[in-house]
Amino acid sequence: MIGGITKGSCFSGCVEYVLALKEENKDARLLYSEGLLTDTPKDIIDGFECQRHLNSRVQHWCGHISLSYSPEDSARLPDDAMVKLALEYMEKMGIKNTQFIIARHLDKEHPHCHIVYNRVDNDGRCVSDSYEYYRSNAICKELKKKYGLTFGENKDKVKVDRLKGRSKTRQEIYLAVQVAKRTAKDWTTFQRELAQKGISVKKKFHRNSTEVEDLSYTKDGRKFKASQIDRDGRCSYAIICKALERNKNRQAQPAASAPKQMQSRPKHEPGAIGKAIEAGADIAENLGNAIGGLFQVGPAYDPEEEAFIREMKRRQKRKRGRSL
Template sequence: MAVVKMNQIKTTLAKSVRYIADPDKTRGGALVSSNYSDDVTDAGLLADRMMRTLDDAATSRRADGVLAHHVIQSFSPEDSARMTPERLHELGVRFADEITGGEYQYVIATHVDRGHTHNHIIICAASQLTGRRMRVRKDMLARWRTVSDRICLEEGLTVLPERPRGQRYGVSLAELYASAKGDAVKTRIRAVIDMAAAGSHDFDSFRRLLGDHGMRATVRGRHLTFHDTASGMKVRDVRLGRAYDELNIMARIGRGTVTAISFNRRLVARRDGDMLLVWIPGTGRRQTIAVPATRVVRDGDTYRAYLPKADPVTVMDGRGRYACRMDTGELHAHFAPLPIRSMGFPQSSVPESFGRSPAHRRWLEMRERQFARLDELTDRLNLASRLARRGLTVAQALAETDRRLQDAHDAFQAALVALDETASQHDGTVPAGLLEELKRHEARVEALAHERDLLRSLDAQASPIQAPPVQRRTGGRHRTPDPV
């Protein structure tokens, strides 16, 4: 189905135009068009001409003003497979012509580097006819979506269903987690994270958007800690839900499923513009891969790169020449993969009001931990019994569960990204059906992650660590026992 969303560009117009016109995403630039220039091969020139229009505007250009509006028109994977990128680009040009009315300059680029085709449209904020600024009304996005829907329906494409006037479309992702966990205190934090993830293109811009709304994000190992400066509250990602950990936030920022690798800073050969050239371990520093800096989160000396799962990675030799292409899954033979974690909530589930005294409450929490250990032991025994009935070893079951867990997590990420795109159309709310689908995917991931952890416990029990030989004291001197 076609989805339309819009962001504002205030400081990085040239960078944004270069991004959407990227030849690797637009079939060598063949899927780039403009209504004010026949030459669309030079992104810098396109941005400069738009900036001149802004400088000549009657209201002038403020340092903190909006330079352009970035509109994204996304098509479903089914529609993307049914229609050629060229045809979807033509529909995007028609859409851009209608919403700008020939008054505002625009550049449109169709990206085909994901599982679904999508049009990026950058519209100058100043009229090339009158010099006046575009007035952004509250209902503008809804009106533009109506135009997109009409064009798509004429071509037989699917669109989002209309909701009755005045009726709420659904609930937000933040509200979903608040109701699921029985905790409304963190709803605002989740809502701010949702907004920042939808409006950012890398982790740094994500942090800046959080800061604009009174929140800080700190990287601590593989965890993110969010600090709400107004209330002073600090919350770790595991207390917010799986959609709010680093892995899935980077998927939401990148608008697609990602796979993660980690490496030490000593493996970074150099930085070349917006790319990090990284030595591939095990090649004797004879091969590198180029990792977009926008896909990287740094934690001290450790870098974590979140790469689009569907995109092969280009491998270069020591002289910077093309060597081969490698699937992201193959990278895990060289780089440490990041395992999918269980998202347990470590705080006690004993209500604050329980307990006649602090000592009594501590006793209740101790009993809760004992029951949790008994539950885990029961689960472990039941799992061992199932393996015996199926004739599987722990190692075989662990490999199978890891594969199923990865598939389930990919499905969760895809549903999460789709939910974000839909939420941008409905003031942060989404249909209940999409939320239920996300909850089902997440429950599946949690169940498989728990099963994997149980299998690891069984595997550890089956492979006890051998103790070193005991040194005995004889005649005032230490000696190692002779072998039998």
């Protein structure tokens, strides 16, 4: 289950797309509606337009959400089950007391539905979009666990041609970053490789300092924070720096002396983080080899990086615990 969220200011275009009114190869059916007359598509659009005038301060009054599921769950998702999941998702997202429709598309192998809702609610208030991307991901994960739905493939295997808009651009940036950080040994090379794919990366500094706080990526006029590209930090400044340093060290080592260096022991024992990262990398790599015939990891999978991410999450969790 994956939720894609967009906002706009054109109910007619969105409703026509969701109901597949102008595309001959698309098949869609309206499953559910609330607060609207559904005799004709024009009635639906007019109803949305009438209510959005209750609040002239809302600039993007048309909300659109697509909920997509794994093909493996097709048999478990008749229309009524899909409506039930959509309504529960909307309730948890705080999309309530407003007009909306739910329509199912039948043009793909994976089951999916579309929700069009009025961001001006029945009382003239704006439906909040605060942290909607993060909330949506968390809610989808919660519902998948609750109902035993199939967890999709990792992000390295997502088919870009099935995505649209910001979701497609976000995935393109994610994949490009994973490729660039496997080979680049400095920031200049890293940025050059991304630029060849139409992606620019910019550092954000802490106020009045040279310390980098975050990264942002831009492609096709769409800008994303590193955390929006990947919540686990695979596109973050810390991870990129670690990858570049690792690549630089590997390229500096003579190939002939590699076996000798592998046998030598460091003069000093690594710290706690180093031990955890090394152990996690070994476990991940051995586990991947043991079950390789059953599960295939993505091309950008790096056991050492995954172990580093897990260790950083563990430290952040402990830090939050101490502050309570």
